[in-house]
Amino acid sequence: MCLGVPAKVLEIRRSDEPCMGTVDFGGVQREICLDWVPDVREGDYVLIHVGFAISVIDETEARETLRLLAELGEAGRAEDAARGGPLSPPGAPA
Amino acid sequence: MKHVTEFRDPRLVHTALSELHRVVTRPHVIMEVCGGQTHAIVRSGLDQLLPAGIELVHGPGCPVCVTPLATLDQALAIARRPEVIFTSYGDMLRVPGSDGDLFGVRAAGGDVRVVYSPLDAVEIARKNPDREVVFFAIGFETTAPANAMSVLMARRRGLRNYSLLVSQMCVPGAMRAILASPGNRVQAFLAAGHVCAVMGWREYVPIAAEYRVPIVVTGFEPLDLVHGILMAVRQLETGRAEVENAYPRAVSERGNEGAQGVVREVFQTGDHAWRGIGVIPDSGLYLREEWRAYDAATRFDVGHLQTAEPAICIAGEILQGRRRPTDCPAFGDPCTPDRPLGATMVSPEGACHAYHRYGRVREAIP
């Protein structure tokens, strides 16, 4: 139901009806309808699905999520040390 | 690929998995609603790395799987008509109706075309004024705004030769139906991240409260999935039952109100039949009266067709998370992706198909 990818907005054509723009995803470019993200600016990333931008990617939240998950490692290691050894899931990289 | 690659980082995935192993103390059953999430889990092998007590059950969020057989038969009947250019997302082309599939209709001379976006279908209508262009408008809330927009565009451009064959469904009703069914084992949900990008997550709050289930809005990359599972497990371990957002970079509480507005303008809610499950109240979208002229089922009068599902198929049980693909006596033989008996084997997002394609490895690993 949900194949969506984050693409960078290269150009916005507000005079188009509906508002259209060009986005770039990993070097592939497509024309996308930007009507539902009226505050988007060039350089923002948008989540695109079947030719439409359905939300603007929040860069701060993205960084925050990664930071949060990276910190799990610190907390986890501290606990492991206290316990006397790690519990590592199968298949974890050495 | 920015905002994708970082969320596939194996080290971060394993950090999150370690934490998950650390916090789990008892078994939990979690349903991922979206077929795209099922696909991502099985494709990455993430389910193999979870703590033994965590059971992921696959939900009905696969529009290909749950589109009623009768609708498919309507699609085939319309596509066979010589004046019609039948346009569709690629997912639906291989789904068998009672008598053939869209691929077969094309082979027999029907004009069936795959499009990436409904706007492409509108463009085909514009370029072919002497033909009837029908777009197979399937999907959940993620896709509804795009499907609705195509009708708005057709009207704006004065196109009379464009119509939708609608099979739009909504997730919350299905979640309620699953939770309310006797024998339900689901204790928490990973809500579909892109549905929520459009709809926000407010509509899940009453569900979480009424049924006392954690609901975590979750994305699609391996790290997103582990993150969502971790948040759900933390709630389950501490007896909480709230809506949380593990995909905040793409999902806000209110969602995309512009997209929601387009849907409200064109569609209205109603009861809908889900293949394998039955009728779920308030779980479908239909064209409003003033847009009924764009309804292909009406325009082509393909009305109610007789349909029959193979009796052996347990797709309905699988879609509600009550049985697994490997429980089915027909799984793998005779039911395979090439010769599917039911909905969940047809679509790559269907649990049976995903298991068959990727999950056979369970017998393969000694």
Place this chain on the structure above:
Amino acid sequence: MSNDPGIPGAAAPACPLPLPHHDRIVLGHGGGGRLTAELIERLFRPRLGNPTLDAGDDAALLELREPLPAGARLALTTDAHIVRPLFFPGGDIGRLAICGTVNDLAMVGARPLGLAAAFVIEEGLDTALLARVADSMRDAAAEAGVAVVAGDTKVAERGNVDGLYIATAAVGVVPPGRDCRAAGARPGDAVIVSGSLGEHGLAVLAARGDLALRTTIVSDVAPLNGLVEALFAAGVDVRALRDPTRGGLAAALNEIAARSGVGLTLDEAAIPVRPEVAAACEMLGFDPLHLPNEGKLVAFVPERQAATALAALRAHPLGAGAVVIGRVEDGPRARVLLRTTIGGTRIVDVPAGELLPRIC
């Protein structure tokens, strides 16, 4: 029918009309009379001519300058080429025809002796376009060091053929001591690809225009016989070779696994895919392992020779990106497994058929 070159901004041919009185092919050009002779003399011969072809016999006579050594074998292959659009970034149907056929021979270790090409042309095809196809075939043949020694042309009524189809056949010699076949893989072998995957498939899909994507991806279509000779010249015991065309790497590996009766395990992180190809696949829901390649090979070599094989491939322009992507294991037979980047394992299955963009 596509007369359209398929590339935006493609320059119109600058040369004068190949056929003085015909800017389009007519049915008469396939009739076997004067028009056919004119087509051959004025369009094909100047571009593809060589002494054997020019002899104009019903069959090409290939002289063996020395007898075949004991243990040598003849290889024979045939291919039909249908592609839309006829011209795409990186190549065209003509180049595809020459390279595809040469590559089929190369995959069994055969050196090409000669190629035959039959053209089925739609009435009304732009003559200049046909000339461009022939030019491209000349260039590809020169690259491969092969000649088109026999040919045929037919013209079908408008609407009965999609522009142009080319069918080819080629004969080659496998020197003694070479034995690479689909059934040749053995436990412990290294699985090597010569470069990044999916470019031809995506270039053609993007060029069709249905998906409205703009990319800089170009087809990798190229003749691989030189690359294969380099591998043998380095003394590598090549067990199996395959060019992963239709069905992509997934189909090729499953075929070899099945015929050899072995299981393989691939390392997802090692499989080379250009970022743009990966991105387009993400957007459309494609698997890069299912996309056709026309200028890449996968080789099975003994583990102890993997480094030698890589060095030989990388020294050749077409093998610069060669990497080991997996191993033949003792595992389940006829199964291709993939160890994912996060440490899970899944099966690499054969694609169903047509590649379709998904919304799910």
